Amino acid sequence: MFFTYLRRELRRRRKAALVVASGLALGIALVIVVNSASAGMQQAQGKVLESLYGLGTDMTVTKAAPPPSEGGRERPRFNFDAQDDDETQSSDVVMPQGFETLASSTVGKVADQSGVAGAVGGLSLSVLKVDGEFKPGEFAPRENTSGGGGGGGGGPQGEVRGGGANFDVNSYTVYGTDTAHQDLGPLTSSKITDGRAFETTETDAKVAVVDSAYAKEKKYKVGGDVTIKGTKFEIVGIATADSGDASANLYIPLKQAQTLSDSKDKVTTVYVKADDSQQIAAVKSAVQKNIPGTTVTTSADLADRVSGSLSTASDLATSVGKWLSIAVLIAAFVVAGLLTMSAVTRRVQEFGTLKALGWKSGRVTRQVVGEAMVNGLVGGALGIAVGVAGAYVLTAVSPSLTAEVGSAAAGPGGGGGGMIRAGGPAGQAADKAIEIALTAPISAATIALAVGLAVTGGLIAGAFGGWRASRLRPADALRRVE
Incomplete structure (x- = not known):
């Protein structure tokens, strides 16, 4: 009957x-x-952090920048050999990003701290390459118009004309990785798409892995070679960053990077993985206390410094979007309840007659609540269909968002000095901009939330209507019968 x-x-x-x-x-x-x-933006922020830190990295340890009062940093110098028979000149300057380095022994000290599951050192370098040619000028004798033969000095009279120089400046980044421990660091966020990764025995080999975007720009291929400061490295692999933007253009073994930059037994960054993600703050405090002169940056610290359209969209989704959703839900629940109560009011004769026929108030209330529950479940099914379609459209469109991370917090070499990107001289406060395609993944928890909201909406509407129905009396129906 029900x-x-x-x-x-x-x-x-x-x-x-x-x-x-x-x-x-x-x-x-x-x-x-x-x-x-919101879930898609969280994934996007995770990709940003992975591209800077590397997959599985919970924090980085760098050397604290010296106070400004201690003097400026040394500027790069380019030396050219002046040779009459060689007009072509080339000079490479290889220097650690940020100019601040730590002793390699720091890696072991960090690894010994309580709560640290693993620590790996890396050396992030910036290479400034200047090459071109000098064109010597030509001596042009000056014509003698005085008729006197010879000038006052007795030497040749004239001037040098022409000549000049044409030089090209190219800058790129190199990351020295510990090939014996490749489970931490920026290279973990890239996937080898051609060739192979480093072998654990290639700790001091002249081999290189090239980022795919840089390889495409420079037309590098596996099996070819790349020259850094006069040293040739064989290209053994091409790596593609998961986020679309790699942390470095080239990756070479750590010892080779230390040799090229005259940084023997030095690293710029220590990448740290904690035993427990809930204890990251405690590990950070322990490292700062026991290893003075260092700066510890966690993934949470870095996330707070992410700016750009990704941060703006995330803030909108977190604040405006969620509050708007809550407001719309409250309005929908209230409207559903009022409409249900209004429908009960219009059915006063019907319910009064049913009560006169022997229906109890509880049975009438259950009937109204049942109708409201069905309306809620139908609304939930429609809402899930529309919401899933909207999320699918958002994923299909994949709007591009940018995330900018200031140089003070950036990945390889990040803590103390400016992060060096292509086109920026050492020490400048350049930002690292990463472009991320936004997706809208739908989880089982989201669907469960939608079902719960549908049931809640039905219950709220049923509560309004049931309360109104329970107050009806058979006499109300009899008085309105015409």
Whole structure:
């Protein structure tokens, strides 16, 4: 009897039921889209941190920058050999990014701290290459118009004309990786798409892995070679960064990087993995206390410094989006309840007659709540369909967002000095901009939330209607019968 009456009443009041279900569907769909977009932004921020830190890295340790009062840093110098028979000149300057380095022994000290699961050192370098040619000028004798033969000095009279120089400046980044421990560091966020990765025995080999974007720009191939400061390195692999932007253009063994930059037994960054992600703050405090003169940056610290459209969109989704979803849901629940209560009021004769025929107030209330629950579930199904479609469209469009991380917090070499990107001289406060395609993944938790909201909406609407129905008396129906 309950389900028969329920089916008949919903069919008879299709328009009213559709209005209630549509209102609930709108709120539920908005919640699904906002939650999916927020999850996508969290994934995007994770990719940003991985591209700077490397997969699995919880924090980095760098050398604290010296106070400005201790004097400026040494500027790079380019030396050219002046030879009459060689007009072509080339000079490479290889220097650690940020100019601040730590002793390699720091890696062991960090690894010995309580709560540290692993620590690996890396040396991030910037290479400034200047090459071109000098064109010597030509001596042009000056014509003698005085008729006197010879000038006062007795030497040749004239001037040098022409000549000049044409030089090209190229800058790129090189990361020295510990090939014996490749489970931490920026290279872990890249995937070898051609050739192979470093072998653990190649600790001092002249081999290199090239970022795919840089390899495409310079037309590098596996099996070819690249020259850094007069040293040839065989290209053994091409790596593609998961986030689309690699931490360095070239990766070489750590010892080779130390040799090229005259940084024997030095590193710029120590990459740290904690035993427990919940104890990262405690590990950070221990490292700062026991290893003075260092700067410890966690993934949470770095996330706070991410700016750009990714940060703006994330803030909007977190604040405006969620509050808007809550407001729409509250409005949808209230409207559904009021519409249900209004429908009960219009059915006062019907319910009064049913009570006169022997229906108890509880049975009438259950009938109203059952109808409201069906409306809520229908609204939930519509909301899930619309929300999933919206998230799918957002993923298909994949709007591009940018994330900028200031040089003070940037990845390889990040802590003390400016991060050096191509085109920027050493020491400048350049930002690292990473472009991320936004997706909107839908999780089972999001679907469960939508179902819960649908049930809640039905219960709220049923509570309004049931309360109104429970107050009806058979006499109300009899007085309105014409």
